């Protein structure tokens with residue numbers, strides 16, 4: 001959030017029965033967003049998008065419905081890939097922070113497997129990746145596994 005504050009809901013602890021290493025994954029990810037100032041980046045992105053949509057609607061003399069459709073199109077074109085990139089970056093920073101703090105970064109894989117299982121078990125399948133602000137859990141796990149060799153030495157040194 002703007003100002004670097006992080007909100008951590010305890011519900012996730014109960015629902016996913018997270019271990020300390022897994023909590024460090026989630027916390028590291030959120031700290032990653034704060035360090036990378038994603039809250040601020042998102043606010044300016046939103047502002048630019050709104051200005052662009054208003055200008056386009058005025059120039060094309062569009063009514064409210066069309067403006068809403070334009071807004072949706074802009075969201076798909078601008079916000080979502082950007083948000084996915086932010087998620088991947090926050091995952092990487094989070095892995096490193098957790099490892100440096102002495103928490104096993106391999107727990108990140110378990111976190112996303114639990115998220116997948118929880119979503120399926122509750123009948124909430126994931127939306128297709130291109131419509132989601134989050135990379136699909138499978139892609140996310142693949143990225144995390146690919147980066148584990150880079151952070152495991154940090155974990156070994158810290159623990």
Ligand SMILES: [Zn+2]
Pocket residue numbers: 029033086087090
């Ligand atoms: Zn995130």
